Amino acid sequence: METIAEMFNYTFMIRALIVGGLVSFCASLLGVPLVLKKYSMIGDGLSHVGFGALAIATAMNAAPMKIAIPVVVLAAIVLLRVSENSKLKGDAAIAVISTGALAVGVVIMSFGKGSNIDIYNYMFGSILALSSSDVLISVILSVVVIIMYVLFYVKIFAVTFDESFSKATGIKTGIYNTLMAILTALTIVLGMRLMGSLLISALIIFPALSSMRVFKSFKGTVISSGLLSVACFFIGMCLSFIYSTPPGASVVCVNIVGFLIYMIIGKSKAVIFRMQKNRLQK
Amino acid sequence: MAIISCNKISLSYENKIVMTDLSFKINKGDYCCVAGENGSGKSTLIKAILSLKAISGGEIIFGDGVARKEIGYLPQQTVVQKDFPATVWEIVLSGCLNKKSILPFYTKADKNRATANMKKLGILHLKKECYRELSGGQQQRVLLARALCATEKLLLLDEPMAGLDPLVTQEMYEMILDLNKTGITVIMVTHDLPSAIKYATHILHLQEGKYFFGETRQYIHSDVGKKFLGEIKCEQCGGEI
Numbered sequence: 001m002e003t004i005a006e007m008f009n010y011t012f013m014i015r016a017l018i019v020g021g022l023v024s025f026c027a028s029l030l031g032v033p034l035v036l037k038k039y040s041m042i043g044d045g046l047s048h049v050g051f052g053a054l055a056i057a058t059a060m061n062a063a064p065m066k067i068a069i070p071v072v073v074l075a076a077i078v079l080l081r082v083s084e085n086s087k088l089k090g091d092a093a094i095a096v097i098s099t100g101a102l103a104v105g106v107v108i109m110s111f112g113k114g115s116n117i118d119i120y121n122y123m124f125g126s127i128l129a130l131s132s133s134d135v136l137i138s139v140i141l142s143v144v145v146i147i148m149y150v151l152f153y154v155k156i157f158a159v160t161f162d163e164s165f166s167k168a169t170g171i172k173t174g175i176y177n178t179l180m181a182i183l184t185a186l187t188i189v190l191g192m193r194l195m196g197s198l199l200i201s202a203l204i205i206f207p208a209l210s211s212m213r214v215f216k217s218f219k220g221t222v223i224s225s226g227l228l229s230v231a232c233f234f235i236g237m238c239l240s241f242i243y244s245t246p247p248g249a250s251v252v253c254v255n256i257v258g259f260l261i262y263m264i265i266g267k268s269k270a271v272i273f274r275m276q277k278n279r280l281q282k
Numbered sequence: 283m284a285i286i287s288c289n290k291i292s293l294s295y296e297n298k299i300v301m302t303d304l305s306f307k308i309n310k311g312d313y314c315c316v317a318g319e320n321g322s323g324k325s326t327l328i329k330a331i332l333s334l335k336a337i338s339g340g341e342i343i344f345g346d347g348v349a350r351k352e353i354g355y356l357p358q359q360t361v362v363q364k365d366f367p368a369t370v371w372e373i374v375l376s377g378c379l380n381k382k383s384i385l386p387f388y389t390k391a392d393k394n395r396a397t398a399n400m401k402k403l404g405i406l407h408l409k410k411e412c413y414r415e416l417s418g419g420q421q422q423r424v425l426l427a428r429a430l431c432a433t434e435k436l437l438l439l440d441e442p443m444a445g446l447d448p449l450v451t452q453e454m455y456e457m458i459l460d461l462n463k464t465g466i467t468v469i470m471v472t473h474d475l476p477s478a479i480k481y482a483t484h485i486l487h488l489q490e491g492k493y494f495f496g497e498t499r500q501y502i503h504s505d506v507g508k509k510f511l512g513e514i515k516c517e518q519c520g521g522e523i
Contacts, residue, residue, distance in 0.1 A: 169380035170351040216412035
């Protein structure tokens with residue numbers, strides 16, 4: 001308990017908790033439609049693009065966010081368009097863009113002043129990376145994500161479940177998809193330096209995937225994802241603080257445990273359901 | 283006035299023109315089956331009517347108080363839906379979205395509408411069930427209920443019987459016929475010609491750039507009809523011809 005109280009004595013820790021908590025929450029909300037639409041890999045691709053952008057920013061001595069945000073948002077829109085285009089296979093395009101950006105990033109860093117430590121921190125995250133402006137941006141972002149979610153909830157559901165039906169009933173699906181892509185890109189850029197560019201997409205995928213095991217309704221899945229993600233983040237950060245493990249990896253490990261627990265609950269629910277059904281039939 | 287008039291439209295699929303100068307009219311209360319081989323442009327036609335795809339030429343005119351947005355569409359099932367956590371209630375309600383203005387939530391009227399349509403199709407007891415745990419026939423009923431929430435006049439069904447067993451297929455046909463009898467116009471894409479001539483009032487048969495459109499009676503006696511119905515004709519409606 002004392003160690004946890006001690007955590008709050010450090011400014012960098014408080015920043016990490018605020019930014020990370022908000023980013024985990026946003027990522028998990030955005031993750032539900034992304035995972036359900038089989039777009040999980042877009043998050044992964046974007047984080048690699050983010051790594052490339054950070055590397056360029058370091059080499060140019062520019063503010064990392066000023067370069068990373070526009071580049072990743074642009075990449076998000078391009079990836080989404082590519083995935084919708086049936087001629088180019090979406091998964092291959094994502095793999096090409098993400099590995100390409102990663103390679104360019106590493107090469108640029110080896111030319112520039114960046115050391116191996118920088119590369120390591122960008123890939124796996126660092127708890128010292130966040131500034132006070134990051135805190136402000138993450139608060140604004142999460143407010144935007146939550147407002148958007150509440151206002152467009154029914155439409156997000158309709159577009160996710162059945163895009164052609166939604167389009168036929170006059171919903172502008174393109175706008176919603178682009179909006180989702182931009183918000184995802186912003187969430188990834190914000191969380192990337194804390195969680196690491198190789199690990200940030202876990203925040204998008206894990207909570208949604210876990211919640212899908214247990215919950216039958218879309219609403220239940222969304223709410224559970226948000227709560228699970230924030231809980232996993234705080235537990236992960238505490239463990240990281242106590243055992244001095246890297247923050248991003250610790251949070252992802254807690255998410256794995258969360259997934260396993262949800263999977264067991266889901267499986268046992270199914271077994272109980274079947275037993276009840278059998279009893280009713282008798 | 284016709285509900286839909288297609289005037290010399292051209293359809294293309296992946297930049298290849300598959301149909302030119304296609305003209306036909308659907309009147310209120312018609313039950314029209316769209317038949318044809320794979321790649322003949324059936325699904326493209328449906329998407330063009332729904333304005334999901336642009337047509338390469340000609341025009342599609344809506345009449346009789348039907349707007350493009352007021353079509354009840356039952357699309358083919360997608361991969362996404364196989365593992366989707368959503369209750370029947372959430373899905374059926376989403377059919378009401380075309381009536382929405384700026385309000386971000388469903389109104390009382392929307393909910394009543396959804397309930398009424400679920401009752402009509404006999405799935406009210408499944409309201410809280412999860413869509414992915416239902417049988418194929420129940421899933422199609424859910425999607426049909428959603429389509430009914432979006433329309434009172436025109437249903438567009440894209441191969442609604444795909445993957446259903448014969449008994450359930452039969453039930454679906456009867457259900458769609460009942461809906462048609464209440465005055466809803468039905469346009470259905472199907473591969474099942476024997477059932478099409480049994481239930482439909484009109485047939486639109488697309489084939490390699492040519493087409494037949496007319497009443498089912500005329501279709502049976504047409505060259506295309508004779509060729510495709512072949513022996514089936516003798517078994518099923520031999521007496522009537």
